[in-house]
Amino acid sequence: MDYKLEVLVLPVSDVGRAKAFYKELGWREDADIATGADFRVVQLTPPGSPASVIFGTGVTPADPGSMHGMVLVVDDIEAAHADLAGRGVPVSGVFHDAGGVFHRAGTEGRVAGMAPERQSYGSFLSFDDPDGNGWFVQEVTTRLPGR
Template sequence: MDFRIELVPLAVTDVDRSVAFYGDGLGWSVDHDRVVSSELRFVQVTPPGSACSICFGTGLDMMTDGSSQFIQVVVDDADAALAHLRDRGIDCDGIDEQPWGRFVRFEDPDGNRWALQQIVRAG
C-alpha cells in the first residue's frame, strides 16, 4: 500500500498576497484559484517537479487562524535554489551547511516557514 501526500494546507491572512507570493514571487504553478461563494475561496499551488501541492484560501477551515506551517522540500542543488530565490526577490538567508544536508530557508508573508534541503550523502 502506498501513502502519497498530495496536499498540505497553509493558513494565510491575505489570499491575493499569497497567490502573488507563491505564483509570481516563487514562480510556482497556481493550479486552482476558485471563488465558490462569498465565504469560500480555494487556491492550490504546486512547486515545480513536486507531486505535493499546498492550498490556502478562505472558508476552508483546515487550519486555525494565526497558525503556521514548517515545510521541508528536497532540492538537487542548494546553491541553485538560493540563486533562484534571490533572483525572484525572495528574502532568504544563505546556505546553512549541516552534516545531513545543505539548507536554504525562507518565510511567506504569513510566517509559514520553508526549508529547501540538498541532501548530503556520506561519501
C-alpha cells in the first residue's frame, strides 16, 4: 500500500493575502472554491511538486502562522535563494547545521554558508509566509537509497 503525501493544510488569517503570496512564488493555482461565507478552499502547488497546500476559511482550527518546519526540496540552493529573493520574499541566507545533520528548530546551530563539500541534504534556507508559517528549502543533489 502506497501512502503519498498529497496536501498540507496551512492556517492563514487572510486568504487573499496568502493566495497572492504563494502565487507570487510561482505556485500553480489548482482550485479556489467557496460554498459560502464560512467555507473556502484554495489549493496551490509548488513547481515540480506532487504535493500541494490548501488554506482557506473553515478548513483548519489551527492558529494562523502555527505551521513550522515544512520543507521544499531543490537541486540548487543558491538558485532557489536568488529566485525567492528576486520575488521579494524575505529569505534567510544559505546555512547548514553545526552538527552536520538536519537543521534544528529555530536558529540554534545554524552555520552560514553551504554544507561542507556541498553535501546533499545539508544546505538550507528559510522563509515565512505573511502569517508566519515557516518553510525551509533544502538542497538535495543525490537522494538517499530507496528515495
